[in-house]
Every structure is written in C-alpha cells, then in structure tokens.
C-alpha cells in the first residue's frame with residue numbers, strides 16, 4: 001500500500017472553454033465542473049468515463065497545460081494555482097516534476113526531429129546535462145529504460161511502430177526525472193497485443209522510480225488493473241471515487257454500475273447470463289448540460305429532485321465518495 005501523503009490536491013477545479021456565440025450571451029463548453037480529489041505519493045489514480053466526459057481536460061488542467069477557469073491546485077504542499085487568492089505560479093520549475101504521456105504517440109512526436117533530439121530537448125530546456133557526452137549517455141539510459149536501443153536515437157518517429165512511438169513518448173516524459181505523470185489514455189491508440197506491454201512497463205517504472213500516476217482511460221477494466229484508486233467522471237463531474245477493488249466490486253453510483261456491468265467476465269457462461277445495464281440516449285452536450293444531476297437524462301432511477309438539485313459529492317463509507325440523491329434515502 002503506498003504512503004498516504006498528498007502529492008496533488010485538486011480543489012473545486014473548473015475548466016470552461018469559450019465557444020463562438022452569435023448573441024449577447026457568452027457560451028462555454030463546461031468541460032470540468034468543480035473537481036475535488038487528492039492524489040497520494042506513489043499511487044496510481046485512475047480516471048475513467050466515456051469519451052468527451054472531461055477526463056483529459058481535467059488531467060491537462062491539473063498540470064496547467066490548460067489554464068483553470070477557477071479553483072485551486074496544490075502540488076506537494078505548494079499552491080501552484082488558486083483563483084480566489086489570485087495565485088498562478090510560473091510552471092517551468094514544475095514541468096520538471098509534472099509530466100504527461102499523450103494519447104496519440106505519433107501526433108505527439110515532432111516528425112522532423114530524431115528520437116535523440118526529442119528526448120534530449122527536455123534535457124536542454126532544463127539544463128540537466130553539462131556536456132555532450134553526458135547528454136548522449138543520458139539519452140541512451142532513457143531509451144534503455146523504455147526498452148529501446150541506442151541506435152534508435154538517430155531514427156525518426158515514422159520509422160517506429162505505435163508501441164515504439166509510445167515508448168519514445170514515455171522516455172521524453174522521464175527525461176526530466178519527474179515525480180508525477182499524467183498518463184492520458186497512453187494505450188488506447190495501440191494494438192491490444194502491445195497494450196499490456198506498455199502497462200507492465202509503466203508499472204515497472206513506477207516501482208523503480210517511485211512515480212505517481214494519474215492514469216486516464218475510457219476502459220474501466222484497464223484502469224482497474226493498474227490503479228490503486230479510481231475516480232469516475234460523467235459530463236465534466238466526478239460522480240464516484242473509491243479504492244479500485246471497492247469501486248469495482250461495490251459501485252454505488254448508477255453510472256458506475258453501468259460501466260462495471262459492461263466489462264466482460266472471463267467465464268463465458270457467467271457472461272451470457274449476467275445482467276447488463278444499458279443506458280439510453282447520447283451523452284448530453286457540455287455546452288448546455290442538464291440541470292441538477294447531469295446524469296438525470298439517462299439515469300434509470302432519476303426522480304424530480306434529480307433534475308432540480310445537483311447532488312453533493314460525499315463520503316458514504318471510508319474512502320468511498322459519490323454524488324447521488326438516491327444514496328441519501
């Protein structure tokens with residue numbers, strides 16, 4: 001069990017994107033709505049939900065690739081952003097500590113740069129090596145850490161498979177010796193046969209280097225495998241959060257129950273007879289989200305109250321949080 005020291009604290013974090021509007025009223029994509037959670041040192045915190053639910057935006061906002069709309073972010077006890085206190089720290093020193101692995105490895109690598117240049121760029125920006133020999137040696141070590149060879153340093157990204165490109169992306173993130181990495185759907189663009197290799201490598205790196213991960217994915221079976229705790233998002237809101245085993249074996253929010261019921265079971269006979277919860281309708285637009293509980297337009301248990309009042313995100317058993325009026329009855 002990892003130590004329970006908070007590395008990242010997210011408080012009431014909101015991220016809205018303005019959209020072009022024709023009238024006087026400004027409109028926004030309400031991508032993340034008041035997220036509240038902590039990530040402990042050495043753990044993997046999984047973030048799961050349908051495509052478009054705001055999990056990638058939340059990950060990028062935490063490391064301030066996107067500027068938050070409001071709320072606060074505390075990293076290792078230091079406030080790096082607080083909209084109320086008007087604090088917005090310069091991020092360059094924190095870029096060494098907080099890194100990201102992007103979803104699409106080919107799009108995240110500059111096609112005109114060699115792998116050596118891509119991995120070495122971060123070393124140069126942060127002045128982490130003092131001689132050419134040291135830089136070359138460091139790049140070699142990084143490539144070795146992610147299962148690539150020294151000779152790969154002189155090749156261009158298009159000469160690699162998707163799995164190898166993602167390894168380059170991981171080496172680039174590791175170059176600055178970070179403490180915290182946002183893994184933004186790092187395996188969803190890869191072949192199934194390669195996915196487990198990359199997940200295992202991330203787990204080994206975590207153990208060897210003492211890393212903390214925010215692991216984002218839409219597939220709860222993958223998140224369950226790698227995460228200590230999981231947060232479930234729906235339409236910009238965190239709806240449930242608990243330890244991985246607890247959340248997957250005793251989901252209390254109707255949306256999480258739907259996600260869990262869609263995970264195939266290893267036993268084909270049990271799989272045939274199990275009851276799946278099917279949601280009707282599409283995910284609503286985050287430009288004009290439903291009033292009250294954002295899930296009420298698709299929830300099989302919705303009542304009138306659900307469309308009127310947003311449920312509070314509360315702790316229902318130790319470490320198990322959810323936002324649902326039904327749980328208060």
Ligand code: SF4
Nearest residue numbers: 293296299306324325
């Ligand atoms: Fe469903 Fe209501 Fe609970 Fe929302 S608050 S998840 S609509 S029961």
